[in-house]
Amino acid sequence: MLVITLALLGCRNKDYTPVEDSGLLQDTSGLTTMTDEDGDGWSANDDCDDNDPDVGKATAWNVDGDGDGYGTDETVEACDQPAGTADNADDCDDADPNTYPDAAERCDDVDNDCDGEIDEDVTDVWYEDADLDGWGSDTTLDACDPPEGYAARDGDCDDTVASVNPNGLEVCNDVDDDCDGEIDEDALDMGTWYADADADGYGAGEGVETCDAGDGYVENGDDCDDASADVNPGAVEVCNDVDDDCNGWTDDDDPGLTDGTDWYRDADADTYGAPDTSTTACEQPTGYVDDDTDCDDTDADLNPETTWYEDADGDGLGSDTSTESCEQPSGYVARSTDCDDTDAGVSDSITWYIDYDSDGYGSTAYTAEQCDQPSGYVQDATDCDDGEADVNPGADEVCNDVDDDCDGDTDEDSALDTTTWYEDADGDSYGNASVSDVECDQPSGYVADDTDCDDTDATTYPDARELYDGVDNDCDGDVDDAWWTGSGNDGSLTASTETNLTDSGDILVYGVTAISGSDVTVDATTSLSAGDEVLVINVHGGDSAYTNVGVYEFGGISSVSGTTVTLTSSLAETFGESSNSDLTDQTIVLQRVPNYTDVTVQSGGSLIVDAWDGSRGGILAFRASGTVSVESGGSISASGLGYSGGATGTSYNCDSYQGESYAGEGDGDGDGACSAYNETYGHWANNYGGGGAHITGAGGDYAGGATDGDSWTGGSATPPYAGDTYGSADLGSLFFGSGGGGVWYGSTTPKGGTPGAGGSGAGILFIAAYEIEAVGTGAISADGADTNNAAQGSWTYGAGGGAGGSVWLMADVLDLDTDSVTTLGGIGESLHTRLGGDGGVGRIRLDYNELNGTAYGSTTTEEEDSTDPDVGASASP
Numbered sequence: 001m002l003v004i005t006l007a008l009l010g011c012r013n014k015d016y017t018p019v020e021d022s023g024l025l026q027d028t029s030g031l032t033t034m035t036d037e038d039g040d041g042w043s044a045n046d047d048c049d050d051n052d053p054d055v056g057k058a059t060a061w062n063v064d065g066d067g068d069g070y071g072t073d074e075t076v077e078a079c080d081q082p083a084g085t086a087d088n089a090d091d092c093d094d095a096d097p098n099t100y101p102d103a104a105e106r107c108d109d110v111d112n113d114c115d116g117e118i119d120e121d122v123t124d125v126w127y128e129d130a131d132l133d134g135w136g137s138d139t140t141l142d143a144c145d146p147p148e149g150y151a152a153r154d155g156d157c158d159d160t161v162a163s164v165n166p167n168g169l170e171v172c173n174d175v176d177d178d179c180d181g182e183i184d185e186d187a188l189d190m191g192t193w194y195a196d197a198d199a200d201g202y203g204a205g206e207g208v209e210t211c212d213a214g215d216g217y218v219e220n221g222d223d224c225d226d227a228s229a230d231v232n233p234g235a236v237e238v239c240n241d242v243d244d245d246c247n248g249w250t251d252d253d254d255p256g257l258t259d260g261t262d263w264y265r266d267a268d269a270d271t272y273g274a275p276d277t278s279t280t281a282c283e284q285p286t287g288y289v290d291d292d293t294d295c296d297d298t299d300a301d302l303n304p305e306t307t308w309y310e311d312a313d314g315d316g317l318g319s320d321t322s323t324e325s326c327e328q329p330s331g332y333v334a335r336s337t338d339c340d341d342t343d344a345g346v347s348d349s350i351t352w353y354i355d356y357d358s359d360g361y362g363s364t365a366y367t368a369e370q371c372d373q374p375s376g377y378v379q380d381a382t383d384c385d386d387g388e389a390d391v392n393p394g395a396d397e398v399c400n401d402v403d404d405d406c407d408g409d410t411d412e413d414s415a416l417d418t419t420t421w422y423e424d425a426d427g428d429s430y431g432n433a434s435v436s437d438v439e440c441d442q443p444s445g446y447v448a449d450d451t452d453c454d455d456t457d458a459t460t461y462p463d464a465r466e467l468y469d470g471v472d473n474d475c476d477g478d479v480d481d482a483w484w485t486g487s488g489n490d491g492s493l494t495a496s497t498e499t500n501l502t503d504s505g506d507i508l509v510y511g512v513t514a515i516s517g518s519d520v521t522v523d524a525t526t527s528l529s530a531g532d533e534v535l536v537i538n539v540h541g542g543d544s545a546y547t548n549v550g551v552y553e554f555g556g557i558s559s560v561s562g563t564t565v566t567l568t569s570s571l572a573e574t575f576g577e578s579s580n581s582d583l584t585d586q587t588i589v590l591q592r593v594p595n596y597t598d599v600t601v602q603s604g605g606s607l608i609v610d611a612w613d614g615s616r617g618g619i620l621a622f623r624a625s626g627t628v629s630v631e632s633g634g635s636i637s638a639s640g641l642g643y644s645g646g647a648t649g650t651s652y653n654c655d656s657y658q659g660e661s662y663a664g665e666g667d668g669d670g671d672g673a674c675s676a677y678n679e680t681y682g683h684w685a686n687n688y689g690g691g692g693a694h695i696t697g698a699g700g701d702y703a704g705g706a707t708d709g710d711s712w713t714g715g716s717a718t719p720p721y722a723g724d725t726y727g728s729a730d731l732g733s734l735f736f737g738s739g740g741g742g743v744w745y746g747s748t749t750p751k752g753g754t755p756g757a758g759g760s761g762a763g764i765l766f767i768a769a770y771e772i773e774a775v776g777t778g779a780i781s782a783d784g785a786d787t788n789n790a791a792q793g794s795w796t797y798g799a800g801g802g803a804g805g806s807v808w809l810m811a812d813v814l815d816l817d818t819d820s821v822t823t824l825g826g827i828g829e830s831l832h833t834r835l836g837g838d839g840g841v842g843r844i845r846l847d848y849n850e851l852n853g854t855a856y857g858s859t860t861t862e863e864e865d866s867t868d869p870d871v872g873a874s875a876s877p
Contacts, residue, residue: 048079061085063094070100070114090114107144119144126150128159135165135179155179172211184211194221202232202246222246239282251282263288268300295326301334308332315344339371352377354386361392361406382406399440411440421446423455430461430475451475465770465812467625484768484810484847486533486595486623493596495605495634501594501620502610509616512536512588513563515580517570522563522590532557533593534565535621535766537734538575539612539662540587545577546663546688548586550733554593565590589616598626599769603633611641611760614665618642618736618763628767628811630820632775638763640785640826642736642805643700645758646693648791649745659690659700659723659739659758659800666690668742684720689738689761689803691837692720695793697741697758697800699828699837700784701725706825706840709741709800710833722837723803731808731845737761737784740800740828740839746791756789759826762805762842771813774820782807784826784839797836798829804842814848821846 034043040053049055058079062071064086071086072094081087092114093099098106101114105122123144127136129151136151137159146152157179158164168177172187184190193213194203202223213219224246225231235244237254245256252260260280264273265288272294279285296302304326309318311331317338323329337349349371353362356376361383368374384406385391395404397415404415411418418438422431423446430452437443453475454460464473469487472479490506493499501507510522520536528534537552556568576583599622601607612618618641630636646666649655658666666687684694691698696709701723711719720741727735740758762782774780784802791797804823823842828835849855 055079062087062089064091065094066091066097066099068097068100068103070094124152126152127154127156129156130159131156131162131164133162133165135159135167187211191219192221193217193219194223195226196223197226198223198229198232200229200232200234202226202234257282261290262292263290264292264294265297266291266294267297268294270294270300270303272303272305273297293326302326306334307336308334309336309338310341311338312341313338313344315347317341317347317349335369337369350379352379353381355383356386357383357389357391359383359389359392361394362386413438415440419448420450421448422450422452424452425455426452426458426460428452428458428461428464431455465625484623485625485770486593486768487531488595488597488625489531490594490596492598492600492626493594494600494602495607496602497604498606498608500608500610501622502617506592506594506622507609507620508592509610509619510590511615512575512583512590514583515571515575515588518558518567520565520567520571520590522565525563526560526565528557528560528565528592530557530559533595533623534567535591535593535619536571536573536575536588537591537619537764538586538588539616539618539736540614541577541663542585543664545585547577548574549662550727550735551575552734587615589619591616591619591621594622596622596624596626599624599628601630601634601636603631605631605634607636609638609641609763612643612736612763614644619766620763621766622768624767624769626769627771627773628769630774630776630779632779634776635779635781636765636767637778637781637783638765638805638807639781639783640760640802641763642761642782642784642802643690643739645700645739645760645785645787645799645802646687646691646697646742647757648742648755648789648799654695654744656693656695656697656742656744656799657757658685658687658693659697659741659761659802661688661690661700661723661738662726662735663688666693666739666741668693684718686721686723686741687738689723689726689735691723691739691741691758691800691839693741694720695744695791696720696797696834697743697787697828697836698722699800699825699839700738700740700758700761700803701825701840702727702735702737702761702803702805703729703823703843704840705838706800706803707828707837709828709837710797710835720800720837722800723840725840727806727843729843731806731843734764734766734806734808736763737782737803737805737823737825737839737842740784740787740802740826740836743789743791743797743799743829743836744793746797747793754789755791756799757787758789758799758836759785759787759802759828759839761785761802761826761839762823764806766806766808768810770811771815772809772811773815775817777817777819778822779817779820780807780809781822781824782842783822783824784842786827787829787836788831790829790832790836792832795834796832797834798832800836801826801828801839803839806843806845808845808847810847812849814846814851816852 036043037050038053042057044050046057058077060075060077061081063074064071070091071089073089090101099112103112105112107119107122111118123142126141126146128139129136134151135156136154137156155166164177166179170177170187171189172184176183190211192207192209194207195205196203196218203218203221204223204226207221222233231244233246237244237257238259239251243250260282262278262280265277266273273289273292274294274297275292293304305324307322308329310321311318311333318333318336319338319341339349340346349369352368352374354366355362355378361380362378363383363386364381368377382393391404393406397404399411399415399417403410418440421437423435424431431447431450432455433450451462460473462475466473513523514521535554538549541549551573553573558568559566575588609620610617620638643660646657646659657668660666684692686692689701691700698709698720699706699722704725706722708722709720723738738761742757745755762784765782782805784804787799789799804825807823825839825841828837
């Protein structure tokens with residue numbers, strides 16, 4: 001009804017003709033004229049919007065009765081699409097909303113997609129299932145629903161047997177039950193079979209799962225030895241060290257043992273067993289025997305071998321007549337000690353004991369019951385070693401790990417030769433005399449020596465190395481008698497390359513500006529500390545003030561405050577020219593002295609300090625509580641570090657300078673005055689120990705041996721004088737070696753040399769240690785410096801060499817190679833016509849108790865030649 005109404009409302013089919021320029025449409029039927037406001041050719045009655053020329057008359061819409069978007073040939077006109085219409089007439093069944101073009105085809109005997117075909121491409125393939133097991137064969141049928149006798153899946157390899165299909169269970173039946181192309185594989189009912197190598201009906205090893213066993217296989221896999229047919233779970237256990245029945249037990253451990261031996265309990269250990277207490281076993285159990293004839297297993301004296309003695313007189317003691325029986329025979333007794341078996345009044349015999357070693361004491365090893373003493377027997381049975389005559393109750397106990405007196409104790413304190421042992425609490429092998437123990441053997445923690453003076457300190461004992469530590473380390477009653485070795489507070493030192501102790505900070509040097517008692521004022525704030533050792537020494541004076549140059553004193557620091565160093569005691573020496581309150585023109589230094597434990601200078605290594613620069617330097621001094629070792633190729637050297645050689649001048653005649661010495665730097669003015677010796681100018685003369693200066697330079701000196709320089713003409717002019725000898729042979733005063741004289745400036749420079757200074761003297765080298773070892777020539781040296789400086793005029797002239805310095809070695813033991821300690825003078829320039837003089841030698845002092853393996857007693861201290869030191873320089877450090 002709704003469709004019809006819509007159709008009537010939309011029915012506007014009159015034809016109209018526009019009237020020209022009138023805005024009207026003429027009804028062609030001649031009935032009327034209609035208005036067309038928008039001029040699009042449609043009257044207001046037919047125009048869907050007469051105000052819009054782009055909108056014309058109504059559209060014809062196809063009726064869509066089932067609402068699936070597809071309509072029929074029946075139409076309805078309307079400006080806008082009415083409900084229940086479509087814009088096409090393609091529906092082949094407008095009563096079924098599931099039937100229209102492009103609808104999905106379904107198995108329902110209907111042309112769902114309006115393509116003229118029914119159920120195309122939507123049927124399923126069904127497989128004939130004759131045995132109705134849910135699996136079909138190769139015979140198929142296409143249909144929407146499964147036909148009777150058909151299944152949805154194929155793959156049945158036997159469609160006549162319902163148990164055969166891809167889901168079938170494989171069993172042992174020679175059939176491919178699960179249609180996988182294999183027969184009886186992994187069958188549910190297949191058995192596990194075991195190889196039976198020994199054919200005893202029992203297999204072993206890994207089981208094989210198959211339907212059929214095959215030859216040599218059995219169902220039982222419990223055989224524990226498949227190489228022996230006698231061993232299997234069905235066998236019986238026998239004594240053969242084999243688990244015959246495979247139950248995990250062997251022989252006696254198996255309760256099923258069949259052929260064990262019967263063993264009888266031997267409670268009294270007389271080798272005879274009780275017949276009523278037995279066990280069966282392969283091996284003899286402890287406490288059992290194979291005899292069952294014991295009549296009393298609680299009494300070892302009663303058994304078939306028990307001896308009974310005839311007691312004819314009935315006194316309870318038998319004679320020698322005997323019989324063996326388990327039970328006591330009538331008229332017999334257990335004792336055979338009757339001295340007369342015909343007389344009841346004569347009774348027991350005596351027990352005699354064997355005395356093998358004839359020491360009068362017997363043992364119970366053998367006895368004799370008789371009236372008369374048998375040979376080799378005694379009545380005493382207290383010998384504890386009857387094979388040793390020295391061991392018996394009457395012997396003396398001695399220390400031999402034997403109980404000599406048979407008292408049950410071995411080597412007791414009462415032994416004749418015991419030792420008194422002394423407690424060694426600190427483990428240094430020396431004991432405490434106040435704590436002792438008398439023993440044969442050394443007790444733990446005790447020693448035979450009782451000479452330790454401090455058993456709480458392992459570094460303190462007789463012959464110990466004495467240390468400078470406030471302790472009597474060697475127990476000789478003297479404290480710190482090895483004071484020279486120092487404290488060792490600076491630890492060990494090893495030099496593998498050149499090691500400058502000034503640069504390292506081990507040696508610190510300060511100029512002294514004032515001395516007052518124990519207070520020493522220095523020229524800079526110091527890095528010294530309380531406990532440090534220092535050397536105070538006057539190194540350099542002036543031409544008229546040199547009385548106390550060389551004076552030195554070692555001391556310890558108590559405290560340091562700014563530039564004031566307070567020593568542990570007042571200085572005893574006078575360092576100024578006349579007193580310590582006036583240090584004018586004196587160069588006095590305070591230098592730290594390192595205190596090492598051990599010092600090792602390896603091959604290629606060396607120990608040095610900064611050279612003397614006019615105010616400090618040149619002194620290498622240290623101590624070591626242990627060993628100072630200079631290996632071959634190593635050195636400890638103060639060579640060339642002392643007083644400077646004289647400089648060359650700046651004019652061309654007689655202008656060189658004297659070598660420096662303890663009394664000053666030396667003179668030389670370069671005025672060219674060469675005609676005669678000139679005291680004022682210092683030409684030719686020496687500067688005390690310094691080499692003289694002229695056109696050539698003389699050698700500096702210290703202990704002697706310096707040479708003059710050549711005269712400038714070689715004729716009447718006096719040559720420059722060699723330096724003077726100075727100092728003390730015992731090094732009670734310490735000096736540098738003096739410098740050689742300089743060479744004149746010259747007019748030309750010779751080949752191989754340049755104008756320049758003389759050689760510098762050597763410095764001071766002081767080493768105090770427990771032991772000093774030196775290998776190789778010049779291993780420990782304070783040699784003067786050579787010089788090659790020369791100048792040329794009409795002739796060529798040379799500078800002088802420096803002098804050797806001071807070497808002082810203090811040690812308990814010295815081990816020195818030949819020429820290993822040297823203080824040689826330096827060689828003057830020696831390549832040209834007018835030669836410079838050579839420097840003199842320095843001084844060596846050696847203090848020791850032992851030198852190169854030889855101990856020395858009291859000797860005298862004497863000056864030593866640097867090339868040939870005397871082993872008797874001093875008796876003790």
